[in-house]
Structures are given as structure tokens and as C-alpha cells.
Amino acid sequence: DTAVSQTPKYLVTQMGNDKSIKCEQNLGHDTMYWYKQDSKKFLKIMFSYNNKELIINETVPNRFSPKSPDKAHLNLHINSLELGDSAVYFCASSQDRGRSYEQYFGPGTRLTVT
Amino acid sequence: GQQVMQIPQYQHVQEGEDFTTYCNSSTTLSNIQWYKQRPGGHPVFLIQLVKSGEVKKQKRLTFQFGEAKKNSSLHITATQTTDVGTYFCTPSNTGKLIFGQGTTLQVKP
Numbered sequence: 001d002t003a004v005s006q007t008p009k010y011l012v013t014q015m016g017n018d019k020s021i022k023c024e025q026n027l028g029h030d031t032m033y034w035y036k037q038d039s040k041k042f043l044k045i046m047f048s049y050n051n052k053e054l055i056i057n058e059t060v061p062n063r064f065s066p067k068s069p070d071k072a073h074l075n076l077h078i079n080s081l082e083l084g085d086s087a088v089y090f091c092a093s094s095q096d097r098g099r100s101y102e103q104y105f106g107p108g109t110r111l112t113v114t
Numbered sequence: 115g116q117q118v119m120q121i122p123q124y125q126h127v128q129e130g131e132d133f134t135t136y137c138n139s140s141t142t143l144s145n146i147q148w149y150k151q152r153p154g155g156h157p158v159f160l161i162q163l164v165k166s167g168e169v170k171k172q173k174r175l176t177f178q179f180g181e182a183k184k185n186s187s188l189h190i191t192a193t194q195t196t197d198v199g200t201y202f203c204t205p206s207n208t209g210k211l212i213f214g215q216g217t218t219l220q221v222k223p
Contacts, residue, residue, distance in 0.1 A: 035213075041200055043157065043213035056210050090156055101206045102147065105156040 003027050004106035006091050012112045013081055020077045021109045023091030031055075032074035033092040033103065034066060043090070049074055050096070081113045117212055118146075118203055126220045133193050135217035137186040137203035146186045147206045148177060151216070152199040160188075162206065193221045 004025045013019055025032060033056070034046040048056035049068040063079040074091060091106040118139045127133050137146065145164040149157040161170055163179035163186060170177045174197075176189045190197055202216040 041151075041215050041218070043202065043211075043216075045210055045212075048210065092157075101211070102159045102162060103157075103211060104159070108156050 004091055004093055004104050006089075006106040006109050008109060009107060010110050010112075012114065014114055015081055015083060017081050018077070018079045019081060019111070020075055021089055021091075021111075023074045023076070023106055025072055025091075025093040025104070025106075027093055027095065027104060029093035029095045029104070030071060031094045031096055031101075032068065032071070033094075034074065034076050035090040035092060035105075037088045037090060037108070039087070047074075047076075078111075081111075083113050086111055086113045118143075118205060118214055120203055120214045120217055122217055123215055124218050124220070126222065127193050129195060129221050129223050130192050133190045133197070133219055135188050135201050135203075135219075137188075139184045139205070142183050143186075143205045144183075145206055146179060147204050147211065148186075148188055149202045149204065149213075150199050151202065155199070157202060157213075160201075190219075193219070195221050195223050197221055 007022045031050045033048045037043045046060045047066040051071050052068045065077045068074045088108045088110050090108045092103040094101045094103045118137050120137050147162045148160040151157045161177050167181045168179040174191045178187045200216040200218045202213050204211040204213050
């Protein structure tokens with residue numbers, strides 16, 4: 001059983017298009033995240049939702065909009081895609097346990113903007 | 115926010131050699147987590163260290179948290195080709211993981 005799943009796995013699109021990436025977790029976790037990993041392997045947090053409420057919103061362009069319809073899903077919509085958006089996007093989830101925030105990552109979505 | 119510096123950035127070893135990556139912070143950390151990312155894969159949680167001077171072992175992997183809780187290390191004994199990947203350390207007390215570039219380990223068979 002897949003714990004954290006993302007679709008699609010690969011996404012190739014042209015500049016200016018709008019695209020969405022979906023994420024689902026079946027771990028019963030309360031918190032979900034979106035990370036962006038660039039070509040140099042830097043992994044940066046973008047957003048975090050706890051029980052459908054936005055709790056972390058890093059400095060990310062307004063073109064990126066997360067949506068959490070329920071606590072098991074966190075989708076990422078990107079408007080007007082730019083070349084610099086090309087990266088691997090990882091969804092993750094965690095069950096808040098006091099100071100323990102072990103995170104489970106999805107397989108990633110490789111986005112290529114041409 | 116809390117940030118850590120990890121060294122080295124890259125390490126190539128012969129299979130069977132030992133490997134160590136170091137994680138340093140200028141501030142005291144509440145705790146630290148280690149993740150491994152295989153090439154083409156996603157980060158996978160390895161361990162969390164909380165106590166000053168803590169040492170934890172997972173088979174050939176030994177994790178340490180410094181006495182001052184400002185540094186941590188991961189030591190792999192007798193590396194194998196399955197150890198290939200990037201190892202990340204990250205402070206974790208806020209729920210927001212701050213990853214650096216990690217240390218990428220290559221193992222020559």
C-alpha cells in the first residue's frame with residue numbers, strides 16, 4: 001500500500017500553462033507539506049497544511065496555490081508556469097507527535113517547463 | 115530560522131570503506147532528523163536525535179548528537195553499493211524541515 005502518493009509522476013508542459021499536482025496520504029496524518037527540489041538537490045519547503053488549515057507559507061510566488069479539500073489530500077496548482085519552475089516537487093505528511101515530526105515523502109513529480 | 119551546514123557535499127568511497135557526514139549548526143538545536151534519498155528517489159526518514167550526546171545505531175549506521183546539541187554526524191561502517199544516495203540532516207522542532215544540500219555518497223564496487 002502506498003503511504004503518500006502523487007500524480008502525475010512526470011509533467012512536461014510549456015511556459016504560460018497552468019498545471020496541478022495531486023497528493024494523497026493514507027497514513028491518517030494531520031499535516032501535509034509541499035517541497036521543491038531543484039537541480040542542485042536543495043529541498044525547500046513551500047507550504048504546510050494541518051487539518052486543512054494553512055500553517056506554513058514560505059516565500060513562494062502567488063502563482064503557486066495549494067488546496068486541501070480534506071486532511072488526506074493536498075494539491076498544488078501552478079499558474080502561468082515559468083522555466084524556473086522546473087524541479088521535482090515532493091509531497092509529504094506527518095503525524096504531529098509533540099516534538100516528533102517524522103515526515104513521509106511521496107515519490108515526487110518531476111516538472112519540466114519548456 | 116535554524117539552519118545547518120553539512121560537509122562534505124560529495125564523497126566517493128571504495129566499497130568496504132567507512133564514510134562520515136557532519137552536520138553543524140551555529141545555534142543549539144532541539145532535535146535533528148536524518149533522511150536518505152536514493153538517486154531518483156524520495157527522502158526517507160532514518161532517525162531522530164533529541165538528547166545531548168545521544169548515539170543511536172542502525173546496523174552499519176551510527177548517528178551522534180553533540181553534547182552541545184550544535185552538531186550531529188552519521189557514520190557508515192564498511193559501505194556497500196546500497197548506501198549510495200544523498201544524506202540530509204535537518205532540525206525538526208518546528209515541523210518545518212530545513213534541508214541543506216546534503217552529502218551525496220558514491221560507492222565504487
